[in-house]
Amino acid sequence: MTTPTTRDECVAADRDDPLAAFRDEFDLPDGVIYLDGNSLGARPRSSADRAREVIVDEWGSGLIRSWDTAGWFNLPMTLGDKLAGIIGAGDGQVVVTDTTSVNLFKALASALRIQQDNAPRRRVLVTERDNFPTDVYIAEGMIDFVQQGYELRLIDDDLTLDDALSDDVAVVILSHVNYRTGAMFDMDAVTATAHDRGILTIWDLAHSAGAVRVDLTAAGADFAVGCTYKYLNGGPGSPAYIWVNPRHQDRFIQPLSGWWSHADPFEMETSYRPSADIRRYLCGTQAMVSLSLVDCGLDIAARADIDAVRTKSLALTDLFIALVEQRCSAHPLTLITPRDHAARGSHVSIRHPEGGAVMKALIARGVIGDYREPEVLRFGITPLYLGYADVWDAVDTLVDILDNKLWAESA
Amino acid sequence: MTTPTTRDECVAADRDDPLAAFRDEFDLPDGVIYLDGNSLGARPRSSADRAREVIVDEWGSGLIRSWDTAGWFNLPMTLGDKLAGIIGAGDGQVVVTDTTSVNLFKALASALRIQQDNAPRRRVLVTERDNFPTDVYIAEGMIDFVQQGYELRLIDDDLTLDDALSDDVAVVILSHVNYRTGAMFDMDAVTATAHDRGILTIWDLAHSAGAVRVDLTAAGADFAVGCTYKYLNGGPGSPAYIWVNPRHQDRFIQPLSGWWSHADPFEMETSYRPSADIRRYLCGTQAMVSLSLVDCGLDIAARADIDAVRTKSLALTDLFIALVEQRCSAHPLTLITPRDHAARGSHVSIRHPEGGAVMKALIARGVIGDYREPEVLRFGITPLYLGYADVWDAVDTLVDILDNKLWAESA
Secondary structure, X not given: OOOOOOHHHHHHHHHOOOOHHHHHHEEOOOOOEEOOOOOOOOEEOHHHHHHHHHHHHHHHHHHHHHHHHOOOOOHHHHHHHHHHHHHOOOOOOEEEOOOHHHHHHHHHHHHHHHHHHHOOOOOEEEEEOOOOXXXXXHHHHHHHHHOOOOEEEEEEOOEOHHHHOOOOEEEEEEEOEOOOOOEEOOHHHHHHHHHHXXXXXXXXXXXXEOOEOOOHHHHOOOEEEEOOOOOOOXXXXXXXXXXXXXXXXXXXXXXXXXXXXXXXXXXOOOOOOEOOOHHHHOOOOOOHHHHHHHHHHHHHHXXXXXXXXHHHHHHHHHHHHHHHHHHOOOOOOXXXXXXXXXXXXXXXXXXXXXXXXXXXXXXXXXXXXXXXXXXXEEEEOOOOOOOHHHHHHHHHHHHHHHHOOHHHHOO | OOOOOOHHHHHHHHHOOOOHHHHHHEEOOOOXXXXXXXXXXXXXXXXHHHHHHHHHHHHHHHHHHHHHHOOOOOHHHHHHHHXXXXXOOOOOOEEEOOOHHHHHHHHHHHHHHHHHHHOOOXXXXXXXXXXXXXXXXXXXXXXXXXXXXXXXXXXXXOEOHHHHOOOOXXXXXXXXXXXXXXXXXXXXXXXXXXXXXXXXXXXXXOOOEOOEOOOHHHHOOOEEEEOOOOOOOOOOOOOOEEEEOHHHHOOOOOOOOOHHHEOOOOOOOOOOOEOOOHHHHOOOOOOHHHHHHHHHHHHHHHHOOHHHHHHHHHHHHHHHHHHHHHHOOOOOXXXXXXXXXXXXXXXXXXXXXXXXXXXXXXXXXXXEOEEEOOOEEEEEOOOOOOOHHHHHHHHHHHHHHHHOOHHHHOO
């Protein structure tokens, strides 16, 4: 489709939107244009009743029996199977559990152990300087902790990915879509290059799952982790997930060997034996109320055609970029999100020297994006509950704030 | 008080119970005597409204803004301060976060690092063979992972705690109250002995916090972890907690160094710097709905006088033991919970060769305890929502099942 050039054309595009019906499945407050679903997804309407069911019926009435009767014990796997289709994984390959940081630690521990067996001299971990900090911090924590001579190598302006992936590298940890810039890696190509060079890959899908097509199996990736509270609308801080390629499943040894990952968790054996199946990625008892709400978000995502989502996402981000460039050209804005569709995730990031103040002014006017140091305004595009007219109106507000220096009041 | 000897005396004791009013703060189904609050605590009535508030108002309407406005970002610390009073900790010393297993891993990693600096030749980790399995498994996972020549030593029938704590031991990991037997350690004495011998202590409070007086500060303990879903009634699988003695806080280095533990988590620095305060025990983003419900349970526990709770707990466990011994003497039951009050937690465990079938029959009759391999019937005593007549009626049902071999139908 051609990019709309008037608000009427936006309204018309919304009318023709094949995803329009999804909007009603979310609860969004009046007077708000929500452009931060890349940080915390909107609330599925079904979540309130689902929470009541879990709390009043399953916990209150079912009590301890609900571990069996309400399916609590299997919920990390049940949700994992539902999520699998969204990230190109198979049944029995994903569990929803713990946090992204903790799952990254598990994946990294396992990757290093595999490489110790296969290629013990590889002692470099590669990631991006601009990766989401927790990914860098977990790698640092691991290196410091094991004291086995590992070092961290950061891709940045001075070091390309290609140059970084030399033959001393054990594992590369990358976010599929960058949290700050919205830039997307070609997962297939990067994984292939890494494998050619004997390097294992860990993908962080936090900013891509549910927003762009992800196919871990086709890419032949090794490990993936991600969160469910962004484009998957699982709720604030909802549990994360971990996927491990079946070829590594038997070798997936992780030091967070809690009781839930044991081969027979109710036998109360005095020695650890990892589960033969996907449960070996689990650790301790999970928070069932929050975990249950993940289902509400996944239920929507599983019904949404990801190609339609992606098509609309690119159309909306194109529209946003075009309108900002047309209408804000007098202001010191710098687009840092790639124009190339193949390299773009589902949010648009723009630098402004007074970015923090500009975002404050936007939020005060009901246009909710967020701000990331340094100078970056982020606008998340979530096709299931955002339309063309929303984008038009958001840019209208941005123009007003910039043209009239309304941000100075927030500075 | 003297132990009641008739049901009428039980009813009278309930009438005089200073804790009786707490019963109304919990939702329990009709026809159930719930003796499994040591596994999953009952539901505080306030939890349903609190969940609705978090889900509909804070998430649905507040959206991303609630990280500030609803206090989400500080909730692990806010709840930690509320919990601190229950375990004899100070303000700013506890966070509610992650799972007990993950927190144990953090504490163990930190303890080992401290000992590496202080006493590098200490390479033995001590725990009980009969400890809750996850505590043993996490220690095993750590030993296997770091490959630094650590070994695990298990206290059992052949090795006393005193003999186990030799001068090659780095750290001892103990459950304050044992999950299976209900036996309680003297935390002060064991900690003092360990320290005399240069050994650090990690206490797992899962079966004691909220049930018995816990005073980590008085004991001078080093680390403690625990869960909130048993005697603290936080909800199924609700987030756990970790306490570190302030004398170790600066040296608390843990490899799960996620973004939430960074000194300045929103500066998005490219290198990890641990927070100077208690936040350094955090790792990744926490599940806010489940975390928020912990408050409902803590709110009740904080108002309950722990000495009154303990007095009633001992009275009810004494009553339970006395009635079982009087009325079930013809059956092959073996009490494995200590009779000595000082060594008893808040549940009673009894072996029966057909324990699994007996418990099934009890549950079918609405008397909900649980079963743990091998042969152990567990009956949790939770003074805030159980009374003397409940105990009487539960034993009545047990007598009926045993005398009439009704368990054989479940076998």
